[in-house]
Amino acid sequence: MKLTLKIWRQDGPSQKGGLAAYPMDDVSPDMSFLEVMDMLNEQLIARGERPIAFDHDCREGICGSCGFMISGEAHGPVKLTTTCQLFMRHFRDGDTIIAEPFRSRAFPIIKDLVVDRSALDKIVQAGGFISARTGSAPDANAMLIPKDKADRAMDAAACIGCGACVAVCPNGSAMLFTAAKIGHLGLLPQGQPERRQRALRMVNKMDELGFGACSNHGECEAVCPKGISIDFIACMNRDYMRASATETMEPVKRV
Amino acid sequence: MELNAKIPAGPMETKWEKHQFNVKLVNPANRRKYKVIVVGSGLAGGSAAATLGQLGYDVSCFCYQDSARRAHSIAAQGGINAAKNYQNDNDSVFRLFHDTIKGGDFRSREANVYRLAQVSAAVIDQCVALGVPFAREYGGCLANRSFGGAQVSRTFYARGQTGQQLLLGAYSALSVQVALGQVKMYPRHEMLELVVTDGHARGIVVRNMVTGEITSHAADAVVLGTGGYSNAYCLSTNAKGCNATAIWRAHRKGALFANPCFTQIHPTCIPAAGEHQSKLTLMSESLRNDGRIWVPKQAGDRRNAWDIPESDRDYYLERKYPSYGNLAPRDISSRAAKQVCDEGRGVGPGGRGVYLDFAEAIGRLGESVIRERYGNLFEMYEQITGENSYKQPMRIYPAMHYVMGGLWVDYNLMSNIDGLYVIGEANFSDHGANRLGASALMQGLADGYFILPCTIGDYLARVSPSDRLKTDHAAFRQAEQDVKDRTSRLLSADGTRTVDSFHRELGALLWNNCGMERNEKGLREAMAKIPLLREEFWRNVKVPGSAADFNQSLEKAGRVADFMELAELIVYDALDRDESCGAHFREEHQTADGEAARDDARFSFVSAWEFKGIGQRPALHKEPLVFEYLQLTQRSYK
Numbered sequence: 001m002k003l004t005l006k007i008w009r010q011d012g013p014s015q016k017g018g019l020a021a022y023p024m025d026d027v028s029p030d031m032s033f034l035e036v037m038d039m040l041n042e043q044l045i046a047r048g049e050r051p052i053a054f055d056h057d058c059r060e061g062i063c064g065s066c067g068f069m070i071s072g073e074a075h076g077p078v079k080l081t082t083t084c085q086l087f088m089r090h091f092r093d094g095d096t097i098i099a100e101p102f103r104s105r106a107f108p109i110i111k112d113l114v115v116d117r118s119a120l121d122k123i124v125q126a127g128g129f130i131s132a133r134t135g136s137a138p139d140a141n142a143m144l145i146p147k148d149k150a151d152r153a154m155d156a157a158a159c160i161g162c163g164a165c166v167a168v169c170p171n172g173s174a175m176l177f178t179a180a181k182i183g184h185l186g187l188l189p190q191g192q193p194e195r196r197q198r199a200l201r202m203v204n205k206m207d208e209l210g211f212g213a214c215s216n217h218g219e220c221e222a223v224c225p226k227g228i229s230i231d232f233i234a235c236m237n238r239d240y241m242r243a244s245a246t247e248t249m250e251p252v253k254r255v
Numbered sequence: 256m257e258l259n260a261k262i263p264a265g266p267m268e269t270k271w272e273k274h275q276f277n278v279k280l281v282n283p284a285n286r287r288k289y290k291v292i293v294v295g296s297g298l299a300g301g302s303a304a305a306t307l308g309q310l311g312y313d314v315s316c317f318c319y320q321d322s323a324r325r326a327h328s329i330a331a332q333g334g335i336n337a338a339k340n341y342q343n344d345n346d347s348v349f350r351l352f353h354d355t356i357k358g359g360d361f362r363s364r365e366a367n368v369y370r371l372a373q374v375s376a377a378v379i380d381q382c383v384a385l386g387v388p389f390a391r392e393y394g395g396c397l398a399n400r401s402f403g404g405a406q407v408s409r410t411f412y413a414r415g416q417t418g419q420q421l422l423l424g425a426y427s428a429l430s431v432q433v434a435l436g437q438v439k440m441y442p443r444h445e446m447l448e449l450v451v452t453d454g455h456a457r458g459i460v461v462r463n464m465v466t467g468e469i470t471s472h473a474a475d476a477v478v479l480g481t482g483g484y485s486n487a488y489c490l491s492t493n494a495k496g497c498n499a500t501a502i503w504r505a506h507r508k509g510a511l512f513a514n515p516c517f518t519q520i521h522p523t524c525i526p527a528a529g530e531h532q533s534k535l536t537l538m539s540e541s542l543r544n545d546g547r548i549w550v551p552k553q554a555g556d557r558r559n560a561w562d563i564p565e566s567d568r569d570y571y572l573e574r575k576y577p578s579y580g581n582l583a584p585r586d587i588s589s590r591a592a593k594q595v596c597d598e599g600r601g602v603g604p605g606g607r608g609v610y611l612d613f614a615e616a617i618g619r620l621g622e623s624v625i626r627e628r629y630g631n632l633f634e635m636y637e638q639i640t641g642e643n644s645y646k647q648p649m650r651i652y653p654a655m656h657y658v659m660g661g662l663w664v665d666y667n668l669m670s671n672i673d674g675l676y677v678i679g680e681a682n683f684s685d686h687g688a689n690r691l692g693a694s695a696l697m698q699g700l701a702d703g704y705f706i707l708p709c710t711i712g713d714y715l716a717r718v719s720p721s722d723r724l725k726t727d728h729a730a731f732r733q734a735e736q737d738v739k740d741r742t743s744r745l746l747s748a749d750g751t752r753t754v755d756s757f758h759r760e761l762g763a764l765l766w767n768n769c770g771m772e773r774n775e776k777g778l779r780e781a782m783a784k785i786p787l788l789r790e791e792f793w794r795n796v797k798v799p800g801s802a803a804d805f806n807q808s809l810e811k812a813g814r815v816a817d818f819m820e821l822a823e824l825i826v827y828d829a830l831d832r833d834e835s836c837g838a839h840f841r842e843e844h845q846t847a848d849g850e851a852a853r854d855d856a857r858f859s860f861v862s863a864w865e866f867k868g869i870g871q872r873p874a875l876h877k878e879p880l881v882f883e884y885l886q887l888t889q890r891s892y893k
Contacts, residue, residue: 028531035531038533038755046797051807056495058494058495059494064322085638087639116321121430130385138380139380140339140389147391147393150391157420157423184388252434254435
């Protein structure tokens, strides 16, 4: 296949960026998108040009490192797929493909396609956990969890934290990411003691970090490589409302 | 050098409990005065950093990824073992211990493995408490599946994403400690040097991967949980960033490297599609519960899988190993696949593949049950190959996956450098010459949640925080200078070949000469070629960009430079170990029916290598392996 890649190049956070075009020959339909990027980088280095910076690691769709906008869609045109698992057989000979970073106020650009997503870690640090000190756990079967509940919790827990939901949201909201964690832990009996504080802490932190609110566009669900349902946002809103009515937010502290 | 594994005396069943009583304790009020560095945030590093934070130590945790949650443990699919006997199928601590020692072909330490089996149950409890959504039965109890090398069902799982869920559990525990200020997290930081003075680990030198800044960090103890070195082989199932730099830098500073040639090839990976292949993708071993492995009986049979009648198929694992069948251990299954492909019976492009067929299970259980069990794996397979495995068999081939070798540690998980601890895949301790499926997650979390947090106190109680070096100490200044010199050497070579091209050549050399089967001639050939390749690398590598910047080519160059040195050690060890055991299969040593022939009289020891300089023969130290509870037998899975 022959393709033209148009890729966002930006030297650093405060520099101006722009698209640069790279014609590519000899692309095999069995190559992944990132393997085409590898090939391009080898060519750029050989020509004495600066290779394209992009985040990637496991290349099997689970670590959440990779991800950029591919011709306007987060992770590209194939549903339920991360950028690293996108194969060239989904494109046509002669296509022009545009790659841009995940853009959002809370995701500053580091270089080219690399963005800083540490805001997502901060949301989890605010309350996305069950405080269970190592060694304090009862026998694993002491707590029975109905299969459908466990399965539903797993549906939410499958989030890989790639940030695609934020990048495509017109409001730059991290609601799907946050709701997935609140939904996962809130469905489990172990998650109940901190359930309300969790909702307050995570949602408030999300606002504080500059993420927008949800206005039910549903873009997030549509691009989520793990198919996290937008229903979890409704669950989160319920948790948040209930918590707001009954409790005030407390900071995370030691006993 | 006398290697003292410090295995506690007394009966196996009570060693760990007695040891927990005998170790020195650090008073809770004093713990905050101690600084501990944890490098790596995977199952081992993440759980250790979280637990050390809970105990009250002042912890700094470093990882090269942009978030602690992305460590490569996340990619583990199939499950985690524990001796719970929830299935009432005769499992026990002793059976898990037995299976692990036997699976490792009697090349691991009894005391360590017994402790691992003992701790395994608490690991599951802890994960559930943290909210890990393990698979459940309808009554609400935890479900189990079977894995290779075991005849009981002791593997706990969360769909095909067990590693992800366990890691997110550890990451959430870590996040609490970060929120409390007990752990300071340094993502996008890579450890490039270990600082040692007077035989004690004093801290590390790291590079900020965004700004290029080189900084020193001092501590009272350093813990390495940086994973394995499979990427020395270039194509492996590891993440692209996985590297040996932390352990290799420690090795160069005196830490012994144990059993480097014990490298595991995983039998069920998606075959390479071409020259462009950048990594190999694992298909969980759990698939072998329901998938049957076969190749055509006749070499050169090019018919489509569905056109080949039963009578023309060879279910070679079921034929050769009737009692374990498709669940034979990894080393045995991998070698068997290679053999049938060498006979010309392989399938798919290039003939390097065997079928993993679910037709029988789908017929017996229905497609929905198979979808429930392995749906995400089937999807992943289809994404990569474009083939639907509900309709046609998967094609699989072995790939480099995991390393049993790693830095030598004693029973306390401390290396021979005082205050340097090594946990998870980065150490050598528990899996002998072959790891059983679902045991890596068990070991990583056992080390991080339970073992290290106990044993590290014993060391810390003997040192004083007032003796901690300042980062302006000459030893730190020197280490920083070494890092900068090395970086500028890489950048200034300005040659004609990219880092990737060197990495591919090194990987191919190791795979062909020190892969699934090894012989003296091939190993000697690799031994001759590696130094030449390394010499060319330093002379002719082309690394663009600068050191004071986000520079992924530079990161890669540093890692490959270390693989170039490590590769030679792997080959030294493979050559020196003139026997076959587990994943280390020397063609010269096999039984009449082609199984690994151990030589217990000569090789019942751990090979611990001491660095003597680049290109110099490393010095071998031996830790004898003594088996008091299990009898050394020829492994049989027939």
